[in-house]
Amino acid sequence: MDLSTEELSQVTSALGDSLAQEFVQCIFGTVYVYHYLTTVAEEVGAIWPQRWRTGRILFTLTRYTPLLAFPVDMLIGKKVHTTLTPNACEGLWMALYYTRKVTVISSELVLLLCLHALLGARRIYLISMLLIYASLTITKVILLITSGYITDVSLAFPTSSLDQYLGYACTWGGTLSPHSMHTYNQTAYISFANGLCTAAFALAVIYVRYRALTGSLIQTIRRDSGIYILSLIAVSFPNAIIAAFHLNEGWSNIIITVLSHLQCNFVPIVACRLLLNIRMPEERALFSRVSTLLFEPGGRMSSDLRSGSGASEKPKKRAEFLGIGRRCGMKKGKKEVEKNAAGSDGDCETVEEV
Numbered sequence: 001m002d003l004s005t006e007e008l009s010q011v012t013s014a015l016g017d018s019l020a021q022e023f024v025q026c027i028f029g030t031v032y033v034y035h036y037l038t039t040v041a042e043e044v045g046a047i048w049p050q051r052w053r054t055g056r057i058l059f060t061l062t063r064y065t066p067l068l069a070f071p072v073d074m075l076i077g078k079k080v081h082t083t084l085t086p087n088a089c090e091g092l093w094m095a096l097y098y099t100r101k102v103t104v105i106s107s108e109l110v111l112l113l114c115l116h117a118l119l120g121a122r123r124i125y126l127i128s129m130l131l132i133y134a135s136l137t138i139t140k141v142i143l144l145i146t147s148g149y150i151t152d153v154s155l156a157f158p159t160s161s162l163d164q165y166l167g168y169a170c171t172w173g174g175t176l177s178p179h180s181m182h183t184y185n186q187t188a189y190i191s192f193a194n195g196l197c198t199a200a201f202a203l204a205v206i207y208v209r210y211r212a213l214t215g216s217l218i219q220t221i222r223r224d225s226g227i228y229i230l231s232l233i234a235v236s237f238p239n240a241i242i243a244a245f246h247l248n249e250g251w252s253n254i255i256i257t258v259l260s261h262l263q264c265n266f267v268p269i270v271a272c273r274l275l276l277n278i279r280m281p282e283e284r285a286l287f288s289r290v291s292t293l294l295f296e297p298g299g300r301m302s303s304d305l306r307s308g309s310g311a312s313e314k315p316k317k318r319a320e321f322l323g324i325g326r327r328c329g330m331k332k333g334k335k336e337v338e339k340n341a342a343g344s345d346g347d348c349e350t351v352e353e354v
Contacts, residue, residue: 015166021257022078028261029070035269036067039276046279059275061106062268065099069264072096079167089156089170097150100264105137107271111198111232114274118229119205129201136194140187147183152176188243195240199233206230228270228277235262235270 043063050056074080076092084092112133116126144150155173163171176184206229239259 020254024257028265032265046276058106058110061102062271065103066265066268069096069099076170080169081167082169083159084169086156090154093154103268107267110271110274115202115205118209136190140190143183143187147180149180149184152180192240192244195237199237202233228274231270235267239263
């Protein structure tokens, strides 16, 4: 194949970008598959015995959609040395886009539920948060579909000679109409506002919960799964900033690639870890309110997890957090109520002081 100097320069640049992105994807894909294989036993014991309620559905979507996305991404975006028809490329791109969208949405829902659990607020606050999140998310998707943005981005042509030479299966149009680009910018700002509010809410929850803490803050946050929540914020918010302020103009930038794969592969790992923690006996008191929303009350669990290594250790007493508008272990007349830690879900009564 004879190439001009300009074409050779394009091939060299595209090849270098492709190798860097494939290397990054290989790393994150390997880490995700390794994490999946090493936590299957925990999933079988903690999640599989559950009925198909919100918790199991969220866990399944968050955990398995990245596994579905890997082969599709490899086929249409990496060097596989085969060719596909434009219709096949467009259909696979749509499948990849919506699969990753489900991954991100389910992970963010897990984050909101766990923040609600840490705050200890009433259920009405959770319902309000979910309604706001759902309205913003649905608005973004509708705008992108109706504006033609998704159709423009997924437009494929017959595989060019250059892409065939490099080993790619598809050739993409890559041209957006002004209307599609304007709509994308609007949705990017919605994502930024959503991420900013979630990050501010997470920091406020941590401040309210731990402001009176006398021990080690780092140790307590780690114990209460706060480290996972902070990790979710630290990964999701930068991606929203990049999209809103057009920092991703150079799509081949290695930093953009790393952040993108963190969003698609690392965030689901952390979200699944949070859901698994909810099912652990030592986390039941902390996540009692949200646990009954996600899983069946009382919950079924493998006997191996009930009698795991943590059962032999002497339990450490947690600092009580009352929550918004609640009084734990108090009734009218300031009489103390004995709490049965083994059988109680840790719910608090809402009472009026006398």
